[in-house]
Amino acid sequence: MNAFEIRGGKPLKGEIIPQGAKNEALQILSAVLLTNEKITISNIPDIKDVNKLIELLGDLGVDVKRVSKDTYEFQAANINLDFFHSQTFKAKGGSLRGSIMIVGPLLARFGKAAIPKPGGDKIGRRRLDTHFLGFEKLGAKFIYNAETGFFNIDATQLKGTFILLDEASVTGTANIVMAAVLAQGKTTIYNAACEPYLQQLCKMLNRMGAKITGIGSNLLTIEGVKELGGTAHRLLPDMIEIGSFIGLAAMTESEITIKNVCYNELGIIPDTFRRLGIQFELRGDDIYIPSQKSYEIDTFIDGSILTVADAPWPGFTPDLLSIMLVVATQAKGSVLIHQKMFESRLFFVDKLIDMGAQIILCDPHRATVIGLDKRYQLKGIEMTSPDIRAGVSLLIAALSASGRSTIYNIEQIERGYQDIDTRLKALGADIRRL
Ligand SMILES: CC(=O)N[C@H]1[C@@H](OP(=O)(O)OP(=O)(O)OC[C@H]2O[C@@H](n3ccc(=O)[nH]c3=O)[C@H](O)[C@@H]2O)O[C@H](CO)[C@@H](O)[C@@H]1O
Ligand SMILES: C=C(OP(=O)(O)O)C(=O)O
Numbered sequence: 310m311n312a313f314e315i316r317g318g319k320p321l322k323g324e325i326i327p328q329g330a331k332n333e334a335l336q337i338l339s340a341v342l343l344t345n346e347k348i349t350i351s352n353i354p355d356i357k358d359v360n361k362l363i364e365l366l367g368d369l370g371v372d373v374k375r376v377s378k379d380t381y382e383f384q385a386a387n388i389n390l391d392f393f394h395s396q397t398f399k400a401k402g403g404s405l406r407g408s409i410m411i412v413g414p415l416l417a418r419f420g421k422a423a424i425p426k427p428g429g430d431k432i433g434r435r436r437l438d439t440h441f442l443g444f445e446k447l448g449a450k451f452i453y454n455a456e457t458g459f460f461n462i463d464a465t466q467l468k469g470t471f472i473l474l475d476e477a478s479v480t481g482t483a484n485i486v487m488a489a490v491l492a493q494g495k496t497t498i499y500n501a502a503c504e505p506y507l508q509q510l511c512k513m514l515n516r517m518g519a520k521i522t523g524i525g526s527n528l529l530t531i532e533g534v535k536e537l538g539g540t541a542h543r544l545l546p547d548m549i550e551i552g553s554f555i556g557l558a559a560m561t562e563s564e565i566t567i568k569n570v571c572y573n574e575l576g577i578i579p580d581t582f583r584r585l586g587i588q589f590e591l592r593g594d595d596i597y598i599p600s601q602k603s604y605e606i607d608t609f610i611d612g613s614i615l616t617v618a619d620a621p622w623p624g625f626t627p628d629l630l631s632i633m634l635v636v637a638t639q640a641k642g643s644v645l646i647h648q649k650m651f652e653s654r655l656f657f658v659d660k661l662i663d664m665g666a667q668i669i670l671c672d673p674h675r676a677t678v679i680g681l682d683k684r685y686q687l688k689g690i691e692m693t694s695p696d697i698r699a700g701v702s703l704l705i706a707a708l709s710a711s712g713r714s715t716i717y718n719i720e721q722i723e724r725g726y727q728d729i730d731t732r733l734k735a736l737g738a739d740i741r742r743l
Contacts, residue, residue, distance in 0.1 A: 312717045312743040313730060317689055317710040320600060321563035321736035327551050327570060328354035328727040329379065329544035332628075333506040335407030336483040337513060337542055338362050341371060341383035342414035343487060344517060346539030351380040353544060357724045358405045365401050365408060368392055388415075393423040403427060403458070405724075409440060410480055412462060413487035416449055420465045426458045432696050433652035433673075439474050439481030446472045447485070447492055469494035469533050477502040477527065477621040483510055490519040492533040501529045504622040505545055505574045516540040545571050550726065551596070552578050552629040553701050556636040558598040559587040560709045565736065567596040576623050583607075584615060585633065585640055603683060606642030614677075618647035627651060628698055634658065635702040638666035638687070639709065640680035647675050657699035660692040664710055689714035694721045701726060708738055715743070 329352035338359070341348045353359060355378070363381065367373045370389040374382040392398050402408045403425035415422035427437075441451050441460070449464035469492045472485065482502040487510075489496035501507070503525055511524040517540045520532035551570050558565040559582075572579070572591055579589070579596070586604030590597050607615055619627035627650045634646045638661060648654050652673045662668055664687040667679040689712035694700030700722035707714035716722075719742075722729060730740045 311719050312715050313704065313719050314741045314743055315689070315704070315707040315714045315716070316739040317708045317712070317714060318686060319561070319737060319739060321558070321561055321565060321708070321733070321738055323736045324566045324568055325554055325732060325736060326568045327546035327554070328356070330354075330506065330547040331356060331358060331549070331725045332407075332479070332504075333509050333544050334359045335362055336410055336480075336506055336510045337544065338366060338383075339407070339410035339414055339483070340487055340510060340513060341366065342369070342385045342388070342411060343418060343491065343514075344537040344539060345384070345386040347382055347384045348539050349376070349380065349382050349541040351541070351543045353379050353381055354547065354727045355379070356727050357720065358407060361401060361405050362407050365411070368397060368401065369411070388419065390419060390421070399425045399459070406435070406480065409437065410484050410487070412440065412444070412460075413484035416444060416462055416464050417467060417488045417491035421463045423459055423461045426460070432654040437481070439476055439478035440484045442475060443472050443481060443485035444488060446470050447488055447496065467492035469496035469531070471497045472499070474498065474500040476500070479504055479506065482507055486511065486514070486521065486529065486531065489531040489533065490514055490521070490537065491535075494533055496531040496533065498529040498531070499527065501527045502621055503527055504626075505548065505576070509542075509545060513540060513542045516542075545574055548575055548578055549626065549628045549698070551575065552582065553632050553705070555582045555587060555589065555596065555598060556632040557705045557708065559585070559601060559604055560636050560639055560705050562600045562602065563598070563736070564600040565598050566592070567598070569594050570596050572596070577625055578629065581617060581625050581633070584617070585636055585644070586642075587636070604640050606637060606640045606644050606680060608642070614643050614645055616645040616647055619650050627654070630654070631657065631698040631702040632705065634668075634676060634678060635661060635706050637678040637680055638668065638706070639683050641682035643677060643679050645675060645677050649674060654696065654699065657695050657703065660690065660703060661687070661706055663690050664688055664706055686711045688712055691715045691717070693717040694719060697721050697725045704729070708733070708740075
């Protein structure tokens with residue numbers, strides 16, 4: 310059995326260091342395939358998804374050396390393209406979302422790639438059209454075999470072109486950028502995603518010899534180069550973990566300092582938590598959250614109920630909406646949570662309702678939360694974590710609730726949060742692995 314047992318209702322106290330960013334790690338690790346020279350990556354989180362991708366790179370022939378707890382060296386000098394046809398590749402490649410991003414670099418460097426339909430959270434339809442339409446524009450041909458679930462892509466020489474993405478896909482943009490850096494001539498990508506993950510990737514590629522301009526905007530221009538060289542790269546702290554810890558502190562009346570957050574990279578995230586009434590201050594590059602008995606949700610200027618909705622960067626990330634939702638259950642006031650991007654990410658509210666929260670699921674994309682203002686505590690129950698962020702939201706709910714909760718399917722949480730039970734215990738949480 311893989312579960313957490315939590316006895317909630319205790320305020321936590323202390324300092325916590327955010328792990329390196331999961332979604333950045335998946336892009337940066339894929340980029341090591343673009344060169345035969347050595348790449349050193351530090352601040353790598355020790356989490357399931359990242360470890361699976363590192364293992365997959367090793368299976369493909371990348372020389373992988375762990376030089377310290379969070380630092381690895383990679384050298385992709387001898388890639389074994391036959392590995393594409395193995396059952397192991399099908400099983401491993403299909404087990405995480407991030408594996409899709411090995412396609413762009415492989416295509417750029419070797420002219421072909423294959424990938425099984427990738428995994429990731431079951432949070433609604435997760436199409437890959439943007440990736441493959443982009444590769445096609447660069448001159449690649451792809452075949453999707455619905456029976457085997459494999460995408461096969463071929464391109465002897467990618468050619469730069471103008472690409473207007475059909476949507477600002479995060480992994481799609483990363484994949485196309487990694488293909489375009491070695492394409493012949495100039496590629497322009499409009500409607501590009503520009504999350505800090507992508508900015509970090511582009512900066513790393515430029516250090517490797519790529520010529521990318523427009524970093525941080527939705528218009529990227531890439532002058533193709535013949536080859537790329539080695540570099541060193543440090544991952545940013547995980548902004549989704551940072552947001553999760555802000556929510557945790559507010560909900561459990563805890564006094565927590567989140568260390569070294571790289572505040573300037575957090576975009577609209579801090580202000581969005583502030584709109585729920587959560588107070589915190591920046592001390593150096595740490596976020597200090599005092600213990601708060603009560604927090605009150607803001608309204609819009611005209612007095613109408615606040616909506617918190619997701620949007621491509623610099624909008625609010627969809628990966629923090631579940632956390633906003635759970636935190637709102639104990640706020641004073643009401644908020645509409647609008648998850649525009651994914652249609653199956655809000656169903657976990659049923660469990661919060663069972664715990665005593667007042668939520669109306671209006672439709673699969675929208676939930677209205679009527680905050681309890683801590684007049685009643687949530688009560689502990691047994692529940693199963695449906696996806697990574699709902700899982701952490703349930704964990705936060707359980708830590709604030711009276712009595713005992715059990716959360717099953719914690720693999721989902723551990724996909725993205727390193728040693729979460731140990732780190733929460735260090736803050737005083739009563740959490741036990743079953
Ligand atoms: C490994 C990784 O990095 N995963 C992240 C990545 O997934 P991923 O790259 O798979 O997500 P995409 O950005 O491609 O799209 C996410 C969803 O939003 C929709 N969409 C996207 C852009 C847009 O302008 N309009 C729109 O509706 C897509 O149809 C899809 O349903 O980005 C998502 C969106 O931030 C995050 O939730 C995931 O955690
Ligand atoms: C949805 C997420 O991850 P993935 O894209 O890997 O499923 C996430 O990190 O919130």
